[in-house]
Amino acid sequence: MRPLSRVGLYLALTVAAVTFIYPFLWMASSTLKPPLEFGSLALIPDRITLDNYRIMWSRAPFGRALLNSVFVAGTITASVLVLGSITAYAMARLTFPGRRALNAATVAVLLVPGQLTLIPLYTLIVQLGWVDTYAALIVPYLFNATAILMLRQFFLQIPQSLIDSARMDGMSELRILFTIFWPLARPPLAIVAIFTFMGSWNEVLWPLLVVRDEQTMTLPQLLTVFALGGGAGTLGVSLAAAMVLVVPVVIAYMFLQRYFIESMAGAGVKG
Amino acid sequence: MPPVSFERVCKRFGTVGVVEEFSLDVADGELLVLVGGSGSGKSTILRMVAGLESVTTGSIRIGDREITHLPPRQRDVAMVFQDYALYPHLSVRDNLSLGLRLRKVPRAEIDRRVGWAGEMLGLAPLLERKPKQLSGGQRQRVAMGRAMVREPLVFLFDEPMSNLDAGLRAQMRIEIGALQRRLLTTTIYVTHDQVEAMTLGDRIVVLANGRIQQVGRPIELYRRPLNRFVAGFIGTPPMNFIDGALQRVNGGAAFVADGVRIALPGDRLATGAEPRTLGIRPEDLRIVAGTSSGESDTEVTGRAVLVERLGGTSHIHFDVGPHRMLASVSGDPLPDVGDVIRVQVPPANVHLFGADGVAL
Numbered sequence: 152m153r154p155l156s157r158v159g160l161y162l163a164l165t166v167a168a169v170t171f172i173y174p175f176l177w178m179a180s181s182t183l184k185p186p187l188e189f190g191s192l193a194l195i196p197d198r199i200t201l202d203n204y205r206i207m208w209s210r211a212p213f214g215r216a217l218l219n220s221v222f223v224a225g226t227i228t229a230s231v232l233v234l235g236s237i238t239a240y241a242m243a244r245l246t247f248p249g250r251r252a253l254n255a256a257t258v259a260v261l262l263v264p265g266q267l268t269l270i271p272l273y274t275l276i277v278q279l280g281w282v283d284t285y286a287a288l289i290v291p292y293l294f295n296a297t298a299i300l301m302l303r304q305f306f307l308q309i310p311q312s313l314i315d316s317a318r319m320d321g322m323s324e325l326r327i328l329f330t331i332f333w334p335l336a337r338p339p340l341a342i343v344a345i346f347t348f349m350g351s352w353n354e355v356l357w358p359l360l361v362v363r364d365e366q367t368m369t370l371p372q373l374l375t376v377f378a379l380g381g382g383a384g385t386l387g388v389s390l391a392a393a394m395v396l397v398v399p400v401v402i403a404y405m406f407l408q409r410y411f412i413e414s415m416a417g418a419g420v421k422g
Numbered sequence: 423m424p425p426v427s428f429e430r431v432c433k434r435f436g437t438v439g440v441v442e443e444f445s446l447d448v449a450d451g452e453l454l455v456l457v458g459g460s461g462s463g464k465s466t467i468l469r470m471v472a473g474l475e476s477v478t479t480g481s482i483r484i485g486d487r488e489i490t491h492l493p494p495r496q497r498d499v500a501m502v503f504q505d506y507a508l509y510p511h512l513s514v515r516d517n518l519s520l521g522l523r524l525r526k527v528p529r530a531e532i533d534r535r536v537g538w539a540g541e542m543l544g545l546a547p548l549l550e551r552k553p554k555q556l557s558g559g560q561r562q563r564v565a566m567g568r569a570m571v572r573e574p575l576v577f578l579f580d581e582p583m584s585n586l587d588a589g590l591r592a593q594m595r596i597e598i599g600a601l602q603r604r605l606l607t608t609t610i611y612v613t614h615d616q617v618e619a620m621t622l623g624d625r626i627v628v629l630a631n632g633r634i635q636q637v638g639r640p641i642e643l644y645r646r647p648l649n650r651f652v653a654g655f656i657g658t659p660p661m662n663f664i665d666g667a668l669q670r671v672n673g674g675a676a677f678v679a680d681g682v683r684i685a686l687p688g689d690r691l692a693t694g695a696e697p698r699t700l701g702i703r704p705e706d707l708r709i710v711a712g713t714s715s716g717e718s719d720t721e722v723t724g725r726a727v728l729v730e731r732l733g734g735t736s737h738i739h740f741d742v743g744p745h746r747m748l749a750s751v752s753g754d755p756l757p758d759v760g761d762v763i764r765v766q767v768p769p770a771n772v773h774l775f776g777a778d779g780v781a782l
Contacts (some may be wrong), residue, residue: 160709315469316509319495
């Protein structure tokens with residue numbers, strides 16, 4: 152009975168996995184198909200062509216948009232990690248006047264939906280004259296309350312004696328953070344990094360509001376403008392653009408998934 | 423110039439005083455043990471020397487240098503923590519050498535010191551391992567090695583053995599003692615375990631509620647405790663106390679309590695205050711053979727309620743009137759539970775305390 156139920160379980164899981172993976176694989180293979188083959192559900196094209204990519208690349212500055220996206224998402228991710236962990240360290244391990252208030256304020260930020268601040272933020276960017284600049288895309292995202300709270304929670308679990316010991320060894324607080332805490336906090340840092348990067352990478356609404364110049368556009372924004380504006384022409388070209396968007400995230404995930412699993416499994420710090 | 427001197431050091435958290443008026447000189451090469459229960463302020467004192475806790479008032483000097491407000495790294499002290507505080511992501515070698523690298527000690531000198539400490543503590547084969555791959559005792563040694571390689575003016579130990587099992591603790595106690603005698607580095611050692619204090623300390627400071635109760639050599643504290651707290655804290659099993667009053671009868675005197683009457687030698691009563699508590703160590707009590715032969719003023723009669731055989735010695739718990747007492751005796755025969763026993767209380771070994779708990 153047992154092996155049989157096991158077979159059933161694997162069967163169900165396989166069906167589920169296929170349901171998730173098939174559309175993605177179909178999209179990937181379709182970018183390599185000539186327009187005539189789009190009707191087919193087959194995953195392996197009869198004739199492989201790179202025309203879709205060639206057309207996409209020639210019609211809009213996708214190369215530039217890719218670089219823009221890497222720059223914007225990369226800067227935001229680095230900042231959220233560095234500034235976020237500095238803030239989290241201070242909130243978790245230092246005593247200073249206003250610490251409780253800062254904690255409360257950080258939690259309060261989570262309760263405000265992003266849509267609510269969209270218009271005031273937009274007005275601010277216009278006032279600052281930042282429309283069509285990288286600053287408009289990057290600056291509002293330099294800090295992230297979720298990241299701060301997540302790192303703070305992890306930093307709270309690190310034994311005080313480790314900090315004491317590092318202080319006696321002659322380390323400054325920043326050095327303690329980056330040479331002692333960071334190596335211990337790799338799983339939560341990886342989670343924060345990937346969520347921040349993905350969030351920023353996939354962001355469409357905000358760039359659409361503050362950037363109109365094609366040269367400053369990020370990849371998903373250009374893709375949206377391109378596909379909705381009818382620039383793509385065929386479905387294959389649209390899918391090829393979507394492929395360019397999705398590949399970096401998949402690669403990032405592959406590198407970081409070890410920490411993902413570690414973190415989900417609740418690996419802690421042990422002396 | 424004593425290596426460490428405290429002058430009227432106070433520590434308060436808000437309005438709560440944790441350490442009050444702590445003044446003490448630690449001698450060169452001495453191993454000083456701070457002992458006391460939880461909340462006695464012993465760890466706070468140690469952390470103030472380390473610079474991990476600020477000093478509210480008073481001053482601390484190391485040698486001729488005032489260090490009261492210096493940051494930890496400028497104090498030339500090294501500390502061994504209760505949970506060892508080894509950096510989990512670094513190898514033993516890196517754990518040992520990190521403090522030196524941060525101080526820009528030359529490479530060759532670092533290697534020499536790490537080699538020396540590794541040799542001395544038997545860590546040589548473990549240098550490339552991570553702390554996770556070490557046993558409790560090995561981690562303990564790495565923590566000590568990390569303090570040693572710094573070659574500090576003062577070692578600080580903060581309950582370093584409370585995470586070890588009993589057997590290992592006895593072994594590490596011997597090792598720490600031997601190591602300190604070899605290095606002759608001035609050491610302040612905090613523990614709540616009075617056995618550790620007695621066996622390791624050149625001198626012991628007994629603390630309660632942030633105040634010094636007594637400072638002295640271990641045997642002094644044992645033989646002549648200054649107050650009831652020290653009397654009860656030093657010595658295992660702890661001293662028996664009986665509350666009662668003094669009764670003077672034609673020239674002599676006796677300490678009298680419910681079911682107890684102990685004659686006191688005249689010279690014990692020279693001081694002014696009236697004794698209110700009699701203390702006697704369990705090991706000073708002797709079970710007298712035979713049944714009671716009438717009243718004796720150096721004996722008490724009680725009923726055994728529990729007999730613990732520890733092998734070499736046995737603990738006999740017995741009730742005298744309302745007083746539960748404990749005698750630590752060696753050899754046979756032992757009474758059975760429920761037996762009426764006669765216990766001799768040698769007047770010379772009796773400790774007397776006044777109403778305020780101060781020894782008379």
